[in-house]
Amino acid sequence: MNFSVPLPERMRPKNFNDFVGQQHLLGEGKVLRNLIHSGNIPSIIFWGPPGVGKTSLARFIAAKVNLPFVQLSAIESGVKDVRAVIERAQASGKILLFIDEIHRFNKSQQDALLGAVEKGTITLIGATTENPSFEVISALLSRCQVYVLQALEREDLELLLQKTLREDEYLKIQAIEIKETEALLKYSGGDARKLLNVLEIVAASLANSSEKIITNALVENTIQQKIALYDKSGEQHYDIISAFIKSIRGSDPNAALYYLARMLEGGEEPRFIARRMLILASEDIGNANPNALLLATSCFQAVEMIGYPECDLILSQTVIYLATSPKSNSAYQAIRAAQKAVRETGNLSVPLSIRNAPTKLMKNLNYGKDYQYAHQYEGNFVNHEFLPEELKGSKFYEPAKNAREEEIRKQLRNWWKEKYGY
Numbered sequence: 001m002n003f004s005v006p007l008p009e010r011m012r013p014k015n016f017n018d019f020v021g022q023q024h025l026l027g028e029g030k031v032l033r034n035l036i037h038s039g040n041i042p043s044i045i046f047w048g049p050p051g052v053g054k055t056s057l058a059r060f061i062a063a064k065v066n067l068p069f070v071q072l073s074a075i076e077s078g079v080k081d082v083r084a085v086i087e088r089a090q091a092s093g094k095i096l097l098f099i100d101e102i103h104r105f106n107k108s109q110q111d112a113l114l115g116a117v118e119k120g121t122i123t124l125i126g127a128t129t130e131n132p133s134f135e136v137i138s139a140l141l142s143r144c145q146v147y148v149l150q151a152l153e154r155e156d157l158e159l160l161l162q163k164t165l166r167e168d169e170y171l172k173i174q175a176i177e178i179k180e181t182e183a184l185l186k187y188s189g190g191d192a193r194k195l196l197n198v199l200e201i202v203a204a205s206l207a208n209s210s211e212k213i214i215t216n217a218l219v220e221n222t223i224q225q226k227i228a229l230y231d232k233s234g235e236q237h238y239d240i241i242s243a244f245i246k247s248i249r250g251s252d253p254n255a256a257l258y259y260l261a262r263m264l265e266g267g268e269e270p271r272f273i274a275r276r277m278l279i280l281a282s283e284d285i286g287n288a289n290p291n292a293l294l295l296a297t298s299c300f301q302a303v304e305m306i307g308y309p310e311c312d313l314i315l316s317q318t319v320i321y322l323a324t325s326p327k328s329n330s331a332y333q334a335i336r337a338a339q340k341a342v343r344e345t346g347n348l349s350v351p352l353s354i355r356n357a358p359t360k361l362m363k364n365l366n367y368g369k370d371y372q373y374a375h376q377y378e379g380n381f382v383n384h385e386f387l388p389e390e391l392k393g394s395k396f397y398e399p400a401k402n403a404r405e406e407e408i409r410k411q412l413r414n415w416w417k418e419k420y421g422y
Helices: 031-038 054-064 079-092 107-119 154-167 169-174 182-188 192-205 216-226 235-249 253-265 270-288 291-306 312-323 330-345 360-364 403-416
Strands: 044-047 069-073 095-100 122-128 145-148
Touching: 031 054, 044 054, 054 069, 054 095, 054 122, 069 079, 079 095, 079 107, 079 122, 107 122, 154 169, 154 182, 154 192, 169 192, 182 192, 182 216, 192 216, 235 253, 235 270, 235 312, 253 270, 253 312, 270 291, 270 312, 270 330, 270 403, 291 312
Parallel strands: 044 122, 044 145, 069 095, 095 122
Antiparallel strands: none
16 A cells, blocks of 8 residues: 555445445446446536545546546646547547546537537546536537536534544554544535545544543644635635635625635636626616626636636626615515415416417417517506406515615506505
8 A cells, every 4th residue: 555645535435335425326326337347438527516526536436347447637638638538548548537627618619529529439427516418519519418426514524534544554553533424524625636635635634642542622722823825726615715705795895806806816717706797687676776686697708719817807796786786675576476386386377368379279269369569558558457366466576775776666656556555
């Protein structure tokens, strides 16, 4: 056993029983296990949070189906590297190509994979923490099976700790006992790789100790100075983006800019930040300032076109604009209220007057009868019934108390009088 190899590498699964978690894919009779047994592996995209086994699973598959394993990082590799792997496969036979963080490949880099994937020259396995529907081009996505890997539960991580103490040759020699797990789990942030790294650091601190017991206090003291300020793959990723969103929602541009800088300096994907601001523009600002959504959309598009580092100015401008905009969550509340009504009432009948009537039979059944076309009336408005009978008078949208939505409230009151209570 080479103890200079990091613990996560030493503990990579060698058989199905070694995997912790992902039993919905790897359990007895489950889809991915069956595929591996068959030896007929399609190109695959693994989508899931960091440290849940995407790389380990790709290596495991390559070993089980006896394919040469080549790994590229989308951060460090380009079209030239992809073509070199394809040429090697064409010359010597099929290769399993694993691309970590495939969402960081741009369109031209992903395009370079298409032909080889289509012809079966390579079996591609891509790993991503981002939704592949947004980050992987449709042509490549259509040629791959997408499997979602789930976050590891506390029980999974504790099982991994005990399994590691029991099976790793070096830790077996030390006969270490874990008395408390809370600190280990906290610093891992649910990431199995990070958990094993932390365990290895703490175990090393006990090398010359007569009492080889891991406690929360020991972990805190050992790790405190070794934790990065921002880890885009771990717990800090979620803490910082949460603080960023809450700062914009709370109309504090200074705090929002600080957390933006933390993310950018930590290597966060700018598209992730822009996408979150796009959601916030509707959820937290909405019709209090409709231009917020337009600017957030333009920001997302500009980030796509320009990339980092130049896009930091565009992100900064958008952050300031959103943070200083009036706030309203009325659009969010409205759709949630409507969804609740749908769940509680089911599929209610659409009023006959506003049903589509493309056939004579439908017209004979009174589809579309008595419909009043708004544009034929003064002010392009008619007091017509649109909700199902059972929901008449239900109000889902309540304008917030801001200048723009008070104008909307005034217009709704003018149209609907007392019907909805505006």
